[in-house]
Amino acid sequence: MKLWGGRFRKGENKLMEEFNKSFGFDCVLYKKDIEGSLAHVYMQVQVGLLTEEEGKQITEGLQGILADIESGKLALSGDYEDIHSFVEINLIERIGDVGKKLHTARSRNDQVALDMRLYAREKANDMVGHIASLKETIKEVADNNSVIMPGYTHLQRAQVVTFKHHLMAYYNMFDRDEKRIKNALEILDESPLGCGALAGTTHNIDRNITAQKLGFKKPMDNFMDGVSDRDYLLELMSDFSIIMMHLSRLSEELVLWSSQEFKFIEMDDLFTTGSSIMPQKKNPDGAELIRGKTGRVYGNLFALFTVMKGIPLAYNKDMQEDKEGFFDSVKTLEMCIQIMEGMIGTLKVREDNMKKAVKGGFLNATEVADYLVNKNVPFRDAHSIVGQIVIYCEDHNKAIEELELDELLKFSQVFERDIYDFIDYNNIIEKGIKKNLK
Ligand code: ARG
Structure with a gap:
């Protein structure tokens, strides 16, 4: 047929x-x-x-x-x-x-270009909804968990942050992702219908009528571009890849945090699986799969980049290869965003363990140096003094705030009682993250 x-x-x-x-x-x-x-x-x-x-x-x-x-x-x-x-x-x-x-004044080339664009537009709008919902859940969990935790650089304990602040970093990433998709939607908002096979048609058609009926801003300007433009798919798949990268980073954190080594969170049974041999296991498969599926979404993007790079104008059958990868990316991303929302929405925060990790990591060392600077010690000298204090603490198995004032005075004469308030973790958060983010 x-x-x-x-x-x-x-x-x-x-x-x-x-x-x-x-x-x-x-x-x-x-x-x-x-x-x-x-x-x-x-x-x-x-x-x-x-x-x-x-x-x-x-x-x-x-x-x-x-x-x-x-x-x-x-x-x-x-x-x-x-x-x-x-x-x-x-x-x-x-x-x-x-x-x-029906097919008078139309080609399958402008027809398929239109169908894909309509489909991409719908799916991109759905994706904006999924991201908005994920953002909402992240915000809610963040607001309910303004507890202190270690912030890391090089995966080494660095400075004190809050779980809220850490999660809200992802909120901001997804916020940009949402804007990126909306931006792509604006660019793709032109109708290819009426471009014909590649050269329009001699029939007296009105492309404004179809563009308007289908909810597009205007018809595309150039017929040959109209039938062979797949930029919008590449753009959306690039956006999808960035979203997957963000989801994958968050997944990696969930895997780490739920490990016995960190124990910062507990993942709900709903999003974990067991082992067929080790009865005690509760594996974060949801997060791992998101991390893994990131590869396939990147792959689909690069497959289409490669398909498109050598084809002359206008339509060539190569372009039929735009479909499976795009459909797969849409389905994968939709699932990943929703699974992530479920995982975040149901996780339990182990405030006690986060606090313990903060205490054990000299996470107020930078603030001790800031204190010295406030007392007129040049920063480089302050840095070196606190380095010595950290060695002393390690040798005596103490946190900096656990040292007596006498012990601190051995390192610098400018220490006074107010040091303890200055390097209290909650006060650090108040003065740093909370104050500077208003
Ligand atoms: N299945 C084709 C595609 O996906 C439809 C367009 C066919 N056009 C053509 N000239 N054979 O691209």
């Missing part, structure tokens, strides 16, 4: 036919394909390419196909080349010869 048998003397090689088909994966575009066709028919009637009656028959035929697919009456299966053939052939079967007029 083909749309183009006319100029061929023989049928296609069987393997070639299978090789060429995209119906197995582009069937997910059925709704967008029909939406696009409905807008096209509407325009055909407006400009006089179809009579009102013809337009009505085709419109009803298309709406019937859509309803039957959605209700399960019409299965997305059979020996069709692609979703466009499926819809058109079914239409002609239903309403007869008038259905053959």
Whole structure:
């Protein structure tokens, strides 16, 4: 069942036919394909390419196909080349010869360009919703857990932070991600319908009508660009890759924090799995899988970059390869964002262990140096003095705040009683993170 048998003397090689088909994966575009066709028919009637009656028959035929697919009456299966053939052939079967007029002033090239753009637009909007919801959950958990924890550099305890501040770093990353997708949505907001195969059409069509009907800002300016632009997919997949990178970093933290070595959090049973041999195990598989799936989302991006880099204008069949990777990335990302939201929303914070780790890590050493600087000691000297104090503390198995004033005075004469308040962890947070972030 083909749309183009006319100029061929023989049928296609069987393997070639299978090789060429995209119906197995582009069937997910059925709704967008029909939406696009409905807008096209509407325009055909407006400009006089179809009579009102013809337009009505085709419109009803298309709406019937859509309803039957959605209700399960019409299965997305059979020996069709692609979703466009499926819809058109079914239409002609239903309403007869008038259905053959649907494709007047259109090519599958502008048709598929439109379908993918409509699909990408919908999925990108869904993604904005998923990210917004993840952000909300992060904010809620952060607000409920303003407890002190060690902040790290080089994965070595560095300075005191709060769990709230640490989580809110991710909130900010996802906030930028949301903006990036919205920005991509703005750029892709042009309609390729009416670009034809590559050179428009001699028919008196009105691309503004279809662009407006399909909710686009305007028709694309250039026909050849219109049918062969896949930038918006690359842009969205780049955005998706950045989101996966953020999710993967957060996943890595969840894996570390839930380990017996850190014990900063407990992950809920809902998002962990067990071992078939070791009865005690509770593994953070959700986080690990997100970390792992990041690779496949990057891979899909680079596959399409590579597909696109050498193809001349305008449409080439290579471009059919844009679909599976994009669909896979959308599905993967949707799942990963939702799993991450579930993991964050249900984790338990072990405040006691976080506090213990803060105490044991000399996380107020920088503030001891700041104290000395306030008493007019040059910073480099202060740094060196505190270094000596840390060695002393290590030798005596004490935290800096546990030293007597007499002990501190051995390192510098400027220490006074107020040092203890100055290097109290909660006061450090008040003076640093809290004050400077208002
Ligand atoms: N299945 C094709 C694709 O995904 C549809 C466009 C076909 N156009 C063509 N000139 N053969 O790209």
